[in-house]
Amino acid sequence: MNGCGDNVRNVMGCPLSKFSDLYDAHAKAHEYGRYFQIPSAPHVQVFAIDPNYVRDMEAGPKYDYGDKLLNRKFKIAFSAVHRDEQTGEITYDNCVELRTNDMGIAPIVEDEKVVGYQVYVGGGQGEKNGKPTFATLGVPLGVFSEENLMHGLKSIVDVHKEWGDRKNRHWARLKYVVHKQGVEWYREQVREKGGVFELPKPGFDPGPRMMHHGWTTLPTTGKLAYGAYIENGRLVDSDPDAVQDSRSGIVTGNGQLKAMVPAALQAFPGTEVMITANQDLLFVNIDPDAKETFEAKLAEFGYGKRKGKAYSTLRVLSGSCVGLPTCRLSYTDSEQFEPELIDELEEKGFGEVHESIGITGCERQCFRPGTKSIGWVGQGPDMYALKLGGSEDGRHQGTWVVVDDQWHLRRVPREDVSKVTAALFEWHHANRDNGEDFGAFTRRMGNAAAVAHLRSRSELEHLFEKSFPAPFIPPAQAV
Ligand code: SF4
Numbered sequence: 122m123n124g125c126g127d128n129v130r131n132v133m134g135c136p137l138s139k140f141s142d143l144y145d146a147h148a149k150a151h152e153y154g155r156y157f158q159i160p161s162a163p164h165v166q167v168f169a170i171d172p173n174y175v176r177d178m179e180a181g182p183k184y185d186y187g188d189k190l191l192n193r194k195f196k197i198a199f200s201a202v203h204r205d206e207q208t209g210e211i212t213y214d215n216c217v218e219l220r221t222n223d224m225g226i227a228p229i230v231e232d233e234k235v236v237g238y239q240v241y242v243g244g245g246q247g248e249k250n251g252k253p254t255f256a257t258l259g260v261p262l263g264v265f266s267e268e269n270l271m272h273g274l275k276s277i278v279d280v281h282k283e284w285g286d287r288k289n290r291h292w293a294r295l296k297y298v299v300h301k302q303g304v305e306w307y308r309e310q311v312r313e314k315g316g317v318f319e320l321p322k323p324g325f326d327p328g329p330r331m332m333h334h335g336w337t338t339l340p341t342t343g344k345l346a347y348g349a350y351i352e353n354g355r356l357v358d359s360d361p362d363a364v365q366d367s368r369s370g371i372v373t374g375n376g377q378l379k380a381m382v383p384a385a386l387q388a389f390p391g392t393e394v395m396i397t398a399n400q401d402l403l404f405v406n407i408d409p410d411a412k413e414t415f416e417a418k419l420a421e422f423g424y425g426k427r428k429g430k431a432y433s434t435l436r437v438l439s440g441s442c443v444g445l446p447t448c449r450l451s452y453t454d455s456e457q458f459e460p461e462l463i464d465e466l467e468e469k470g471f472g473e474v475h476e477s478i479g480i481t482g483c484e485r486q487c488f489r490p491g492t493k494s495i496g497w498v499g500q501g502p503d504m505y506a507l508k509l510g511g512s513e514d515g516r517h518q519g520t521w522v523v524v525d526d527q528w529h530l531r532r533v534p535r536e537d538v539s540k541v542t543a544a545l546f547e548w549h550h551a552n553r554d555n556g557e558d559f560g561a562f563t564r565r566m567g568n569a570a571a572v573a574h575l576r577s578r579s580e581l582e583h584l585f586e587k588s589f590p591a592p593f594i595p596p597a598q599a600v
Pocket of ligand 1: 442443444445448449450451452455481482483484485486487488
């Protein structure tokens with residue numbers, strides 16, 4: 122509801138956690154989605170929506186928006202925790218990338234029990250060219266008990282409502298309040314509103330971004346879940362020979378995915394399907410003895426291959442926003458470019474690197490390219506800017522390539538994107554320390570070394586003929 126409005130947007134939680142015997146982040150997302158839902162009656166009236174399509178969102182306690190909405194959109198995500206099937210170990214799971222949200226809530230587990238929630242504030246990936254904006258990860262505000270959580274989250278939103286900029290929409294998100302005033306100031310404001318919490322747990326890690334691909338046993342039902350990779354979330358029926366989809370014009374070559382979903386649900390009664398935070402599908406409650414027949418059913422529709430070739434590691438870990446032609450804010454292709462970029466990188470021999478590439482059609486960065494190993498952000502028609510410093514596990518914030526106040530690789534033509542990406546992967550392979558992933562490598566080496574390496578390649582020299590003044594960079598990017 123009110124998808125583009127200045128209110129709390131859809132609240133996200135890990136879908137797999139619905140079946141956890143430790144902690145249900147999915148239920149928490151529903152609980153707080155209901156709590157922060159704007160009143161539905163005026164919305165139904167103004168947009169003449171059939172009330173039968175509006176879920177019963179009025180039940181239970183409700184956040185009071187007062188006589189005006191928030192100063193800007195507000196995004197919330199709940200991360201999860203699972204017990205490893207093989208070892209029984211507790212593993213934190215940040216599939217929702219909670220620190221890219223205005224407010225992220227991670228469970229803290231001790232002795233197999235949730236003992237509190239570490240709450241992060243001030244994350245966000247959207248930027249605006251030519252304006253002092255930035256992408257950043259949220260910082261830990263404090264640890265709330267179960268009983269103090271609702272009032273605490275309400276207080277955090279209230280502080281933003283009071284202090285967020287209502288004149289400059291480019292400077293209105295919570296991250297700018299946290300940046301300007303500092304997190305200690307924010308804590309004080311929340312305390313003044315009756316928020317009760319302890320200081321953040323030192324060294325706490327909400328976990329890596331998990332993709333939930335493949336099979337998982339569901340602890341509460343004893344049944345199985347199957348995470349199916351859906352390239353950029355696009356459910357279309359595509360000819361195996363990669364004929365264009367007649368409606369979207371998109372060439373996917375991914376098989377008959379749209380027909381596959383209802384067919385699988387019909388063939389395996391009791392199975393449900395959920396959407397992951399990474400645009401994939403999670404089929405849940407499959408009987409353990411139906412494992413092979415379920416996979417065979419998906420394969421009937423060509424699932425698992427693009428243009429007849431099995432999905433590579435790089436492909437299933439990468440993705441994009443919709444970009445052109447779906448998004449009117451886009452400058453260029455992202456969904457229509459990303460599969461081809463991965464094709465090219467597979468041909469160059471990088472299909473099995475355990476890294477991720479994120480592409481968006483503009484600097485609003487809805488697919489969060491800055492938190493991937495390599496980000497490519499649309500800056501103009503068939504032009505992309507590079508972001509480095511993020512990582513496959515989503516734990517780090519990547520930045521534009523700025524050296525000595527000059528912004529490099531801001532307008533890389535589409536045909537050079539795979540060349541730059543391949544050159545960076547080669548650099549990493551040749552120079553990494555033991556076990557060092559691409560993100561850790563680029564953070565250790567720094568932007569100046571990346572620029573020097575790429576500049577030394579004759580085929581990429583022309584990309585450095587022009588640089589741009591550095592964009593606004595906050596004093597300290599949260600890590
Ligand atoms: S990042 Fe992609 S989906 Fe988001 S506004 Fe830009 S083009 Fe549209």
